[in-house]
Amino acid sequence: MSLDQVLARIDADLDQSLDRLFALLRIPSISTDPAYKDDCRTAADWLVEDLASMGFEAGARETPGHPMVIGHGGEGGKHLLFYGHYDVQPVDPLNLWKREPFDPALEETPTGKVIRARGACDDKGQLMTFVEACRAWVAVNGKLPGRITMFFEGEEESGSPSLVPFMKENADELSAADVALICDTSMYDPETPAITTQLRGLLGEELTITGPDKDLHSGSYGGAAMNPIRVLSRIIASLHDEDGRVTVPGFYDGVEELTDELRAQWDALGFDADSFLGEVGLSVPAGESGRSALEMLWARPTCEVNGITGGYTGDGFKTVLPSKASAKISFRLVGQQDPLAIRESFRKMVEDMLPADCSVEWHGHGASPASVMSTDDPAYEAARQALSDEWPNEAAFIGAGGSIPIAGYFKSILGLDSMLIGFGRDDDAIHSPNEKYHLASFHKGIRSWARILAALDT
Known part of the structure; x- marks a missing residue:
């Protein structure tokens, strides 16, 4: 195994990786609108074919709604279950888009090149960072680093009505993994990667x-x-x-109170409560006395x-x-x-x-309920170090003020803790017109997953 060779392959194949992402982005897989049912099926079939091209045993599993895509590949080592979703939000209001939502393109912006399209960040771009990392591993080493199960949903943006029944019906197959990976999250800031370990x-x-x-x-x-x-x-x-x-x-x-270690990590992030509140015309945190604003948002x-x-x-x-x-x-x-x-x-x-x-x-x-991951598992620190090796700033274990139900389902139904690792930015306009995903997020996201796969291949 040569991580350096895998990273070099990712760099050399970036244009081809973008071509594949753009092909997926062109499919208008809007799960909430019955008019796009066939397009959701097309997206699922596209992913099945792409996984099969890398040696995965993959298929589109039927549900009362849109299909689930399941793929199994590799052998030995840690068994990873990776989750993403291929469906996207509606594009309304269409008149606010600067270009056709399902005609992806690279655009220059003051903060660098971005991929502009519906689903660019949420969640096709994020999903494909992991897929492309696996592709590079297979290209260089002829095999995946350990066992990997891909689990792609087609109804996340419409309330996931089929998710829990499907997971319960297939619990024996899915729970064979050691840890779940979820890509539907963001970085702390454009230069600081993060593993979300607490969800309210x-x-x-x-x-x-x-x-x-x-x-x-x-x-x-x-x-x-x-x-x-x-x-x-x-x-x-x-x-x-x-x-x-x-x-x-x-x-x-x-x-529960924060551990001293986690509190120190959060303090080191330098969160500016004045700027955070100032952006919405406020100035004074309104939560519990004696708590930092970041603690209020993530842990209270x-x-x-x-x-x-x-x-x-x-x-x-x-x-x-x-x-x-x-x-x-x-x-x-x-x-x-x-x-x-x-x-x-x-x-x-x-x-x-x-x-x-x-x-x-x-x-x-x-x-x-809330989802709280135990970072006592050495895999979490290994992944954090791998992320730190790729980005300018050291990666942090962070919390999130919102809720991501799939993490709770992985725990309650499958008994699996999750690593939530994504490369989105706060201004990516997910669910809004002119959604984007920074090219650096896509490129370095692929490289990050390659590093994490190497770190977890024990």
Whole structure:
């Protein structure tokens, strides 16, 4: 095995790698729109053929929706399960695109050359960085470095309705791997690669409080009749204390403190909270007292009100006491927090606060726990060092404020921890017009995966 030869092959074949990526990008595999069903099948078949050309035993597996692509290759060594998705977001509004979304091209920008197309970053460009790294390994060594299973989904952008059933039905096949790799993430900054090891979970709750059985005239009933907006306002105001902590009973059960090592890594990133908030017209972090902004974003749970409705909200003024008032409230969860226990506690807290003559109706909007990877596995540090060898700055283990459900499914269904390694940038405009992927992200992403494959081939 010669890593230097593999890296040289990647450099020499960059134009051909781009040609293959562009061919995949030209397929309008929009999973949310039934009109593009055949295109999703075409993308799946394209990937099957490409994997087979490298010696993978590959096929498009049927689901009630779009196919899953599974490919097995190599033997011996660590068994890696690599996940990506070949479907893309719709392109609307089309008039805001500077070029046809499925006509990929290289463009010069002030920050370097970029690949411009729908799916360039999310997720075809990211997916192909790993595929191209495997191709270079086969070209140089005649074989893959260890066992690799490819797992490509075609419904990630439409809620993954077939994913969990498919994973459960094929758990024995997929769980044979030692670790999962997920490419649908970003770097910390353009020169600092990252392995995301913490993802917050998400609990969504919608409540509607009803008081009188109809809207009432405030002149006739004001003061005597209970106003549901007043009740809802008191509930919302009670959700945080003066230090920014969430007051739901038992909310912090399962929340863990950062290790000294991880805190030191995050401090070394030099996150500028003033600039981060300044970009959106703010200046003061609003979360828990005594916590850094980065800690609030990556490692602390939240309770946020995402929407409130009630009464008359049209133009002009209407003196009405509403019959109903509603709010949508989300909780971002960390560590070992139990979303179902928090849902039960939150609902009881609200119901205990209701005055006479008021009732509440509930509508849940999902409940998924956080994903926390154990970096005690030496493979994580090996991968971090491999990334550091490719990029100007040392790679870091980071958290993410959002949620990536597939990581949780790998853990709960397959019993696998995941390494989330991607090369996107914050300004890549995924899900928006003029999506891009930096050429450096694509090129160095391929080289990075080659280094990681070498580091994990033990």
